[in-house]
Amino acid sequence: MPRLLNRDYSWALSSDAAISDYIRIPNYDPTGSSGRYLTVASWGKSSNGIFSHNTISQFDYGNNQRSWHLAIQDGRMRVTLSANGSGLTKRYDSAAQNLDNNEWHLYGMSWDGDTQDLQFKLDNEDDIPTVKPLDTAMTNLHPSTADLMIGSILQNNSPRSD
Numbered sequence: 001m002p003r004l005l006n007r008d009y010s011w012a013l014s015s016d017a018a019i020s021d022y023i024r025i026p027n028y029d030p031t032g033s034s035g036r037y038l039t040v041a042s043w044g045k046s047s048n049g050i051f052s053h054n055t056i057s058q059f060d061y062g063n064n065q066r067s068w069h070l071a072i073q074d075g076r077m078r079v080t081l082s083a084n085g086s087g088l089t090k091r092y093d094s095a096a097q098n099l100d101n102n103e104w105h106l107y108g109m110s111w112d113g114d115t116q117d118l119q120f121k122l123d124n125e126d127d128i129p130t131v132k133p134l135d136t137a138m139t140n141l142h143p144s145t146a147d148l149m150i151g152s153i154l155q156n157n158s159p160r161s162d
Helices: none
Strands: 003-007 010-014 023-025 037-044 054-060 065-073 076-081 090-094 105-112 117-122 130-135 148-150 153-155 158-160
Touching (some): 037 054, 054 153, 065 105
Antiparallel strands (some): 037 105, 054 065, 054 148
């Protein structure tokens, strides 16, 4: 189970990336039902090379309720967005960030459907270079009924850590 740690230097949800380490928030609609704008961010620190792959998401890839997720993949930020819930419409990866370095990082993303612009945020920097393995035109995020997950992603309404 995740733990809230109280130390002189921090309060943190401690996770060893196990499947049981997550927070689930049902009936959450961060997109204001229109899906045109979204900003999410998280503090994270790897410990001995372990970092939660799926940081925060509203994304159930088994039930066609894919909307968005922010993750760490191979030491880089990754954002996946979906307009229709059934596929990967956009995927962005930070070009060359090393987030698996045992240091605290504030990282996140901001989506603007009016301009179809996705920006990564990392440690107070806005102009993070990205690569776009998938970049289909879209303006709205899928209004997913999936629960909001912190530290996990859903597959057929069941939490997964990877």
